[in-house]
Amino acid sequence: MHKPADDASSGLRPPYLKKGDKIAITCPAKKLPRPMNDAVALLQSWGLEVVSGDTVTASYHQFAGDDDLRARDLQRFIDDDSIKAIIAARGGYGTIRMIDKVDFSRFAKHPKWLIGFSDITVLHTHLLANYGAQTIHGQMPVNIPDASKHSLDTLRQALFGEALSYQYHAHGKNRSGNGSGILAGGNLSLLVSVAGSVSDLDYAGKILFIEDVGEYLYSVDRMLRSLKRAGKLAWLAGLVVGGFSDMKDNDIPFGQTVPEIVMNIVQEYDYPVCFDFPAGHIPDNCSLIFGRKVQLSVQGQDVGLQFL
Structure with missing residues (x-):
């Protein structure tokens, strides 16, 4: 296992893309159910040259190839300086199985944009925790046929x-206030799964974004309480709650909605909290730049998030 550099204070912002740049597609987790023709066409329409990894057509049980292949595919694109961005084709499960096989030392010297969400949270947290690297939480090729034009x-x-900023009107019971800090987070299940590892984040002073899909309400409660008991939620600068899609309940109802669960757990803190942010496992999965400083403004139901 490669031990990353300890100093993440300087931060890394990859160069922005320009027409003619190469973007690579790789699958660090679950295998693809179908070809990605729509995604390739979209990226090409932006003037990008698309390079597909071996994992795009690979299959090993539910994964896009075995752990070694998936790590090798990602490694290839990290080490190739002609590749200016890497987009994960999909999430699912599997990134945590291969991340310790990847050497990010080349990335630290020549950073490039890494894009994805859901299971890709493991890469977002790892790169931010160890290198202060900015990454993009956004739509992936497998989602593009169902994605809103706005999110793309x-x-x-x-x-x-x-320039990137968001203003919207929430339906949940927000907690008003203003906060600024580095934006971090991702899928709640994955944030809990990396806790205590080399990929874990320092949450203090961060604007935390969370989302999830297909979980039981009691499980959301348990995961958030796990983060709270670990001291993760006490010193946030703000909390942004995105899509919690397809939530499930037991035969005996849990008795609280996701917003009620969240507010009950963070009730003694005073930072701003907003719900219904347009990101997560939803068609309008808007892009967020993790590792970038943001200004969060919550005034009643009106929410603003500006990237600084």
Whole structure:
């Protein structure tokens, strides 16, 4: 296992893309169910040259090839300086199985944009925790046929360095306030799964974003309480709650919605909290730049998030 550098204070912002740049598609987790023609066509329409990894057509049980192949595919694109961005084709499960086989030392010297969400949270947290690297939480090729045009526009804006900010009206019971800090987070299940590892984050002073899909309500409660008991939620600068899609309940109802669970757990803290942020396992999965400083403004139901 390669031990990453300890100093993440300087931060890494990869160069923004320009027309003619190469973007690589790899599958660090689950295998693809179908070809990615829509995604390739979209990326090419942005003027990018698309390079597909061996994992795009690989299959090993539910994975896109075995752990060694998936690590080798990612390694190849990290080490190839002609590749300016790497987009994960999909999530699922499997990134945590191969990440310790990857040497990020070349990435530290020549950073490039890494894009994805869900299971790709493991890579987001690892690169931010160890290198202060900015990465993009956004749509992946497998989602593009069902993605909103708006969400795809935000991905292009993030990759090409255009200004990015969000204003929306929430339905949940927000907690008003203002906060600024480095944006971090991702899928709640994955944040809990990397806790205590070399890929874990320092949450203090961060604007934390969370989302999840297909979980039981009691499990959401348990995961958030696990983070709270680990001291992760006490010193946030703000909490942004995205999509919690397809939530499940037991025969005996848990008795709280996701917003009620969240507010009950963070009730003694005073940082701003907002719900319904347009990111997560939803068609309008808008892009977020993790590792970038943001300004969060929550005034009643009106929410603003500006990347600084």
